[in-house]
Amino acid sequence: GAGVSQSPRYKVAKRGQDVALRCDPISGHVSLFWYQQALGQGPEFLTYFQNEAQLDKSGLPSDRFFAERPEGSVSTLKIQRTQQEDSAVYLCASSPNRVEQPQHFGDGTRLSIL
Amino acid sequence: AQSVTQLGSHVSVSEGALVLLRCNYSSSVPPYLFWYVQYPNQGLQLLLKYTSAATLVKGINGFEAEFKKSETSFHLTKPSAHMSDAAEYFCAVGGAAGNKLTFGGGTRVLVKP
Numbered sequence: 771g772a773g774v775s776q777s778p779r780y781k782v783a784k785r786g787q788d789v790a791l792r793c794d795p796i797s798g799h800v801s802l803f804w805y806q807q808a809l810g811q812g813p814e815f816l817t818y819f820q821n822e823a824q825l826d827k828s829g830l831p832s833d834r835f836f837a838e839r840p841e842g843s844v845s846t847l848k849i850q851r852t853q854q855e856d857s858a859v860y861l862c863a864s865s866p867n868r869v870e871q872p873q874h875f876g877d878g879t880r881l882s883i884l
Numbered sequence: 885a886q887s888v889t890q891l892g893s894h895v896s897v898s899e900g901a902l903v904l905l906r907c908n909y910s911s912s913v914p915p916y917l918f919w920y921v922q923y924p925n926q927g928l929q930l931l932l933k934y935t936s937a938a939t940l941v942k943g944i945n946g947f948e949a950e951f952k953k954s955e956t957s958f959h960l961t962k963p964s965a966h967m968s969d970a971a972e973y974f975c976a977v978g979g980a981a982g983n984k985l986t987f988g989g990g991t992r993v994l995v996k997p
Contacts (some may be wrong), residue, residue, distance in 0.1 A: 774927070810889075812974050812987030813928070826984060856910065861927055870983060871918060871978060875927030 772796070774876035777860050783852050791847045791879045795864030803872060804837055805861040806862050813861055813875075819845060820868060835869045851880075857883045886911045886977045889982075898996050902960040905991050907975030910956065917958040918939035918976040918985065919949055928974065934958060945969070970995045 783789050795802050801820055805813035815829040821842040830837070834852075839845040844872075848851040849856055860879045863872035891906040909915055916935050920928040932943025939951040945968075949960045955971040958975060970994045 797975065803983070805985075812976075813985075815984045818983045820983075823994050829984070863927070868983075871916070871930070871933065871983075872928075872986070873918075873930045874911075875929075877927045 773874055774862055774864055774872075776860075776876040776879050778879060779877065780880050780882075781882065784820075784884050785852060785854060787852055788850045789852055789881065791849075791860050791881070792858075793845045793847070793862030793876060795845070795862070796866075797843075799866050800867040800868060802839055803863045803874075804847050805863070805875070806831075807859040807861055807878070809858070811878065816847070816860075817832035818855070847882065852881075852883045854883050857881055886915070886986045887989035888975050888977050888986055890973075890975050892952070892991055894916065894994065895988065895990045897965045897966060897997060900964050903960075903965045903969060903993065905960040905968045905973050905993070905994050906955050906974075907949075907958045907960065907988060909958060909977045910979055916952060917949075917972045918978070919943065919947070919958075919960050920974045920976065920987075922972045922985070922990075923946075924971075931973075965993075965995050967995050967997065969993060 780864045804816040807813040810859045820824040836848045861875045863875040865872045889908045889912045918929040918933045933939045935953045942948045975988045978985045
């Protein structure tokens with residue numbers, strides 16, 4: 771497709787389980803971003819990749835959160851030992867170069883922790 | 885440090901009326917400013933951006949915003965609201981060389997027929 775694709779769209783997990791969220795950026799885009807959007811709030815920055823390099827992970831809430839982009843295209847956000855406060859929509863976005871902010875974000879993965 | 889304040893979490897306008905969404909920012913470096921729109925169950929779409937060129941920025945769907953340094957504001961306007969403008973709008977600030985956006989809390993727009 772032409773846009774940023776995220777899967778799954780919805781994920782329900784029990785507290786303590788591990789989850790993996792996938793992001794397929796627009797083909798050829800250098801920069802990739804992950805944001806977390808809690809219900810009724812604006813998105814909050816999690817992490818940023820330039821190709822395969824994770825240049826900024828300052829927004830990751832704890833060491834339970836891990837992101838990778840091993841080949842500089844698809845990215846995975848992994849959350850270990852999930853907690854209820856991890857419930858949110860996780861948004862991914864990409865941009866074509868090192869300086870531009872995203873035009874479009876993916877539709878997100880809505881994560882619910884029971 | 886950077887921050888964004890959007891005044892009013894909800895705005896209700898009549899179809900055909902002016903849409904005005906307020907955004908004030910705080911930034912220790914010359915800011916890049918953005919407005920995004922989010923429709924239900926979708927991601928964000930960039931409406932317009934200010935990157936230190938013209939202070940009046942025109943975007944998609946008839947929206948525009950004016951950067952006022954003295955007021956640290958970047959308010960979004962549209963002269964005539966359409967039903968399709970019903971959505972949530974987010975103002976965001978980024979540094980000139982940074983890659984991280986800081987978003988406001990959002991303003992939900994309701995358009996009445």
